[in-house]
Amino acid sequence: MSKPLVLHDDRLFPADPTTRAIAKRLYAHVRALPIISPHGHTDPSWFARNEAFSNPTELLLAPDHYLYRMLYSQGIALEDLGVPSLAGPSQADPRAAWRLFAANQHLFRGTPSSGWLAWVFSKVFGLEVQLDADTADHYYDTIDAALRTPEFRPRALFERYNIELIATTESPIDSLAHHEAIRDSDWSGRVISAYRPDAVIDPEHEQFQSALARFAEITGEDTHSWSGYLAAHRKRRADFAAVGTTSSDHGHPTARTADLAPAEAETLFARVVAGKAGAEDAELFRAQMLTEMARMSLDDGFVLQIHPGAFRNHNTTLFSSYGRDKGADIPSGTEYVRALQPLLGRYGNDPRLSIIVFTLDETSYSRELAPLAGHYPALKLGPAWWFHDSPEGLMRFREQTTETAGFYNTVGFNDDTRAFLSIPARHDTARRIDCAWLARLVAEHRLDEDAAAEVAVDLAYNLPKRAYKL
Amino acid sequence: MSKPLVLHDDRLFPADPTTRAIAKRLYAHVRALPIISPHGHTDPSWFARNEAFSNPTELLLAPDHYLYRMLYSQGIALEDLGVPSLAGPSQADPRAAWRLFAANQHLFRGTPSSGWLAWVFSKVFGLEVQLDADTADHYYDTIDAALRTPEFRPRALFERYNIELIATTESPIDSLAHHEAIRDSDWSGRVISAYRPDAVIDPEHEQFQSALARFAEITGEDTHSWSGYLAAHRKRRADFAAVGTTSSDHGHPTARTADLAPAEAETLFARVVAGKAGAEDAELFRAQMLTEMARMSLDDGFVLQIHPGAFRNHNTTLFSSYGRDKGADIPSGTEYVRALQPLLGRYGNDPRLSIIVFTLDETSYSRELAPLAGHYPALKLGPAWWFHDSPEGLMRFREQTTETAGFYNTVGFNDDTRAFLSIPARHDTARRIDCAWLARLVAEHRLDEDAAAEVAVDLAYNLPKRAYKL
Amino acid sequence: MSKPLVLHDDRLFPADPTTRAIAKRLYAHVRALPIISPHGHTDPSWFARNEAFSNPTELLLAPDHYLYRMLYSQGIALEDLGVPSLAGPSQADPRAAWRLFAANQHLFRGTPSSGWLAWVFSKVFGLEVQLDADTADHYYDTIDAALRTPEFRPRALFERYNIELIATTESPIDSLAHHEAIRDSDWSGRVISAYRPDAVIDPEHEQFQSALARFAEITGEDTHSWSGYLAAHRKRRADFAAVGTTSSDHGHPTARTADLAPAEAETLFARVVAGKAGAEDAELFRAQMLTEMARMSLDDGFVLQIHPGAFRNHNTTLFSSYGRDKGADIPSGTEYVRALQPLLGRYGNDPRLSIIVFTLDETSYSRELAPLAGHYPALKLGPAWWFHDSPEGLMRFREQTTETAGFYNTVGFNDDTRAFLSIPARHDTARRIDCAWLARLVAEHRLDEDAAAEVAVDLAYNLPKRAYKL
Structure with a gap:
């Protein structure tokens, strides 16, 4: 007997x-605001080609590392969940994979995934019972049928989702063809890119x-x-700017920055390209490049995003068969005070520059x-x-940053996801939690309700637009 | 005028x-469930011999480091509290020690000890007034008298406490005679051991x-x-298995693990037994032994528990006169991501193995x-x-682990105590807090109440049994 | 249209x-208790000379690093806020600076400053509308006029604030003339000093x-x-004791302590005074001096306060033009377990000594x-x-320390401020939060209400007096 959703x-x-x-009163001010998604990992080809998504497993399960990492942690093989390996696509039957997922929903109790999924199932696909072993096929059939209809094509969902702007993330060696196609199309959706040069910096x-x-x-x-290397960055940043890009993004193991003299930087680069850079040189080069990127930002206005502190590919066994981004990246302790000082000493007092820093280490x-x-x-x-x-x-995040940084040194929400279907659910979660925090401040007479309403709107809409120069 | 308890x-x-x-509704599902105590430090001789406990001070105060460390922090001498030193038993009069304890109950306000003690005093001994200077003798006399009766013998309390199973902790060089005696007795209580080889590993x-x-x-x-050393471990693990043991346990200064080639491990061991191991060698040896223990676990099925991060015997003055385990162990920052990688790289993908890791560093x-x-x-x-x-x-713990690990990568509660009398109070505290957490998820519509009730029962009973293979 | 305050x-x-x-019931026991301010940074000349404060900007904005750091973080120049630089006083018009401050009140939403200021504006100056761009001049005029009246002189405020005792902080090379003047005056206010020797120790x-x-x-x-250096400390501590001092205070980069043999300490000192101390020597010298100070405390009874972990003058650009204490000190990770062991090993078991340790690293x-x-x-x-x-x-602080340290190993509140006008607001905030925490313990039946009321009074009044030997 299935349970109502x-x-x-x-x-x-x-x-x-x-x-x-x-x-609830605060949330009424923000619930219907358009979505600004200034940082994420959706695929621009979806919006350029506007083709139908393939099937429930390939759309919702196989690419979502939040989901398959939890299932994997309980001994379920990635292969059985439709996750592709370095050897090629999974041989699993998509429906069988979905059933396996459905039968293990208890693992997601208390996780954000359960909330995001419930929203997608209920609001997007109109499902009225909970997902479990008994309803797995009903889910699969319902979602699969919907995906074949025009209303579930990427552009239709983009519009239905009230997305005002979305940023994808590309490397300097990626093509921007999809973005150019979108820009040159008659479709009005705003899909921009972010400049993520890790592959040529690390x-x-x-x-x-x-x-x-x-x-x-x-x-x-x-x-x-x-000089050629720096010029290449400048050229490519200009190409990105031409498709609307307003930010660069950097995923480094640490937050370390450096401010070397030009000659030192050049010598370091020479060792790096010669393949003679050891771990310390590699770290120093990444550090220096953050400052170089900041310097370019003063010219082209790009916001500099730093996403440090993930220990990538922790599971070496899995990495050798499945490659990157398979749920085996683990946060580690991340120091910012000493690490950011060189960059901040150089450019931190310049209000024209916008450096947005993230952390996986909540103690910071x-x-x-x-x-x-x-x-x-x-x-x-x-x-x-x-x-x-x-x-x-x-x-x-709010409890531990507001008292010292206030609200106006934060930049609103990033969904940072490749799970396109869940984007409104993620923004809605952030809006609700911000309203819950503001409501506590109001209830404890620490903030007036009208000011709280203004802050709620700023967090949901104005701050991301301003911070990312959109 | 004494206050009601x-x-x-x-x-x-x-x-x-x-x-x-x-x-409250969730708690109704778990309050009466039997106690599974898969990791702790009670004394097996209690259950083997079933002799009466001696007196209130010797039972409740002198062995409880939560209590005497707090009193010591306010300038009260351990000697006066009945705590034995390296020179022998305390010379303090047990009743005088009890009075000192009674007169300083305000120190325990807001501490878990106050809750555990209140339960023991009220539920076990039927006391109806609070402990203070005025009621100290009434307490002493009431408890002392009770302890002389058959109802307060260890086995009677074990049964009254509805303990389905309790694990003690022994070293490979400890005798298992008490466990064998219990096993071979006609008493049906399940008292098993855990294999704690720190003394031969560190x-x-x-x-x-x-x-x-x-x-x-x-x-x-x-x-x-x-090879002889490893064989000795294997033999002793088999002896422990024969008295019901299902886990080993390791209390190391850090969580470091290693995966050395066999020849390297052998060379390291040679330095260790020759007394030529410096601090780094000692650390590396402990690290390697965790992996060796995991390897043996694949054969004998023992769960591997790691309890890292205590800076032992911090108070050198106290250590020289009172020895180990006198309330002077202090947590320290503990890193897991790099530390556990060698072990997890070797065996972390094997679902037959169960590694249970603990921490004293909540930031992790x-x-x-x-x-x-x-x-x-x-x-x-x-x-x-x-x-x-x-x-x-x-x-x-729940607020900071559930969203990423869920409930089903946790293992329920461990009382981890030598304070036998308080065991039900500790499990009850954990059950109440888990229900409080689940209730918040339900009240905020993040989890259905029927699912929450299922989780509550799993946390209180099913998960410890499954995780510890009981 | 201005909003009511x-x-x-x-x-x-x-x-x-x-x-x-x-x-509320708990707070009724403490709201009117006198203020004990055992550690802070007010200026003793205020109480010695009892001259009128100059103007709203110079009193409330320009010296308050909580305020101008936030405004600076949003691109407002310190110069425009009346903050003096190394080149001399700000050239900004005080009223213009005040207007700038007023127009940016939204930055302080959710910060403690907004609460402290609201109290000062409402309770001290009787303002009935909120500060914003429209009310800036009304505020400036009202406060400015009040400051010219006798009721707003320092001694009058001290009395109106019900301050039983306040401690300022001076260096051994500062004059104690103001304290001597207060002591020798017919005014009965108790203003003592604290011995802060960083400049001669670091x-x-x-x-x-x-x-x-x-x-x-x-x-x-x-x-x-x-020997002369140590004798100088002893002499100066005696001078401080003569103006009522009961504590020393030490602001070190880390919590490190040392317990060197006398000859080693002497050799280290020789390197230090010869200017041959590198970073490690400097750190070791500061570490050793904490133990030396503790040794002197055993003679003169001074409480030893350690305030470690601020990375001072992080913004090198700002430091070169504005100098110290301009809102650019940043907390950093601080280790205590190993750091304090030498000092605690030497004197930690002596209940005559009182070491009060602070942290900017909440994880500790x-x-x-x-x-x-x-x-x-x-x-x-x-x-x-x-x-x-x-x-x-x-x-x-309470949630994370009470269960292990209880209430009676804490010392009540320190305002630690130079913002004299806000001192009652800060103590009131601490009293309210302590009552809120105690109320939760009572509501969850973890503490009786009469015991909670006793604790509330102890935290607000008795513990600071006892801990600081006042």
Whole structure:
């Protein structure tokens, strides 16, 4: 006997009736605001080609590392979930994979995935019973049939989702053809890119040397000379700007920055391209490149995003058979105070620059990041990220940053996802939690309700537009 | 004028009426479930001999480091509290020690000890007034008299406490005679052991060399050769298995693991037994032994528990006169991501293995441990431990692990105590806090109440049985 | 249209009606208690000379780094806010600076500053509308006029604020003339000093060598010999004791302590005064001096306060033009367990000594500081400090220390401020949050209400008097 699937109107609001009532009033100001998605990982080809998504498993399960990592942690093979390996696509039957997923829904109790999925199932596909072993086929058939209809094509969903703008993320060696196609189409949806040069900046990236060669081809610059390499970045940033890009993004193991003299930087680069860079040189080069990127930002206006602190590909066994981004990236302790000083010493006092820093180490919120952002004109705090993009995580972010950094040194929400279907659910979660936090401040007479309503709207809409220069 | 001692039925539940009502309904499902105590430090001789406990001070105060460390922190001498030193038993009069304890109850306000004690005093001994200077003698006399009766013998309390199974902890050089006696007796209580080989694994343990010699005597193996040493472990694990043991347990200064080639491990061991191991060698040896233990677990099925991060014997003055385990162990920052990688790289993908990891560093919950446990099939999270086995600590554990690891990568509660009398109070505290957390999820419409009830029962009963293979 | 300025009676209390009612009853016991301010940074000349404060900007904005750091973080120049630079006083018109401040009040939403200011504006100056661009001049005029009246002179405010005692902070090379003048005056206000010798202890302080020379002049000791240097400290501590001082205070980059043999200490000092101390020597010298100060405390009874973990003058650009203490000090990760062991090993078991330790790293509360303070007789925990002296920060302090250290290893509240006008608001905030925490314990039946009321009074009044030996 299947259970009803109900999305309660008051979900994520505190149980205390006074606080909940305030939260609901605040939420009424933001629930229908357009979505600004200034940082994420959707595929621009979806919006360029506007083809139908394939099937429930390939759309919702196989690409979602939040889902398959949890299933994997309980001994379920990735192969059985439709996750492709380095050897090629999974041989699993998509329906069988879906059934396996359905039968293990208890694993997601209390996780943000359960909330995002419930929204997608209920609001997008109109499902009225919960997903479990008994309803797996009903789900599969319903979703599969819907995906074949025009209303579920990417552009139709984009519009239905009230997305005002979405940013994808591309590498300098990626083609921007899809973005150009969208720009040149008659479709009015705004899909921009973000400049993510890790593959040509990180000497420890497994594709670094080949990426550097490709970088030269694309730009016509000598990317093995320091000046040519920098020129290649500048050219490519200009190409990105032409498809609407307003930010670069950097996923480094640490937050370390450096401010080397030009000659030192050139010498370091020479060691790097010669393949003579050890771990410390690699780290120093990534550090220096953040400052180089900031310098270019002063010219082209790009916002500089730093996403540090993930220990990538922790599971070496899995990495060798499945490759990157398979749920085996683990946060690690991340230091910001010493790490960011070189960059902030150089450009941190310049209010024209916007550096948005993220963390996977929540201990840095109140200890390091809020104090830094509450002082340096150039520094802003990105929202709770990845493992912390969850009701508790979003609330801890506000509880631990607001008192020192305020609201106006933060930049609203990033969904940061490739799970396109769930984007409104993610923004809705963030809006509800922000309203819950503001409601507590109001209920405890720490903030007036009219000011709280203004803040709620700023967090949901105005701050991301301003911070990302959209 | 003494104050009434009242245990409120709703203790530890949130004040919000909606949430409290849900918590109470959830708690009704678990309050009477049998106790599974898969990890702790009670004395097997209690259950083997079933002799009466001696007196209130010797039973409740002198062995409880939570209590005497707090009193000591306010300038009260351990000697005056009945705590034995290296020189022998305390010379303090037990009743005088009890009075001192009674007169300082205000120190325990807001601590978990106050809740555990209130339960013991009220539920076990039927006391109806609070403990203070005026009621000290009344308490002493009441408890002392009770302890002389058959109803307060260890086995009677075990049964009254509805303990389905309890695990003690022994070293490989300890006798298992008490466990054998219990097993061979006509008493049906299940008392098993856990294999805790720190004394023969830690080259920095003050008894390492003598322990190694004793290890050889007991096993008949040459514990000074690497192969003999490993064989000794295998033999002893088999002996432990024969008295019901299903786990090993390892209390190391850090969580470091290693996966050395066999020849390297052998060479390292040679340095260790020759007394030539410096601090780094000692650390590396402990690290390697965790992997060796995991390897043996694949054969004998033992769950591998890791309890890292205590800085032992911090107070050198106290250590020299009172020895180990006198309330002077202090948590320290503990890194898991790099530390566990060698072990997890070797065996972390094997779902037959169960590694249960604990922490004294709460910052690792959301940053390291939940992400690791939410990915690796072999890894599970032990409950909030020691200083964090408290209402706030238990709640932080759930708040900071659930969203990434879910409930099913955790293993229920461990009381981890030698304070036998308080065991039901500790399990009851954990059950209440878990219900409080689940009730908040239900009240905020993040989880259905029927699912929450299922989780509550799993946390209280099913998960510990499954995780510890009981 | 300006908005009413209302200070709600229930501010900072939890919204749940049951808990709020308890909090209000507890707060009734403490709201009117005199203020004990055992550690802070007010200027003794205010109380010695009792001259009128100059104008709203110079009194409330230009010296308050909480305020101008936030404004600076949004691109407003310090110069425009009236903040003096190394080149001299700001050239900004005080009224223009005030208007700039007024127009940016939204930046302070959700910060403790907004609460402190609201109290000052409403309770001290009787303002009835909120500060914003429209009311800026009304505010400026009202406050400016009030400051010219006798009721707003420092001594009148001191009395109106019901301050029983306040401690300022001076360096050994500062004059104590103002304190002597107060002592010898017919005014009965108690204004004492604290001995803060960082300038003569920290070899990396920019004024170290000149401070050492001045230290010699003032004391008549040879401060370049180890014995003379220690004798100079002893003399100066005696001078401070003569104006009522009961504590020393130490603001070090880390919590490191050392316990060197006398000859080693002497050799180290020789390197330090010769200017041959590198970073490690400087760190070791600061570490050793904490132990030296503790040794002197055993003679003169001074409480030893340690305020570690601020990365000072992080913004090198700002430092070069504005100097120290301009909102650019950033907390950093701070280790206590290993760092304090030498000092605690030497004197930590001596209940005559009182060491009060603070932190800017909240992760140390439950992991390191509460366990240490819950064991060592000499160690107590200072209250939530600086960035964490805020409603959320104060609550986290209690939530994360009480269960292990209890209430009686803490020392009540420190305002630690130079913002004299806001001192009652800060104490009131701390009292309200402590009552809110106690109310939760009562509502959850973890503490009786009469015991909670006793604790509330102890935290607000008795503990600071006892801990600081006042």
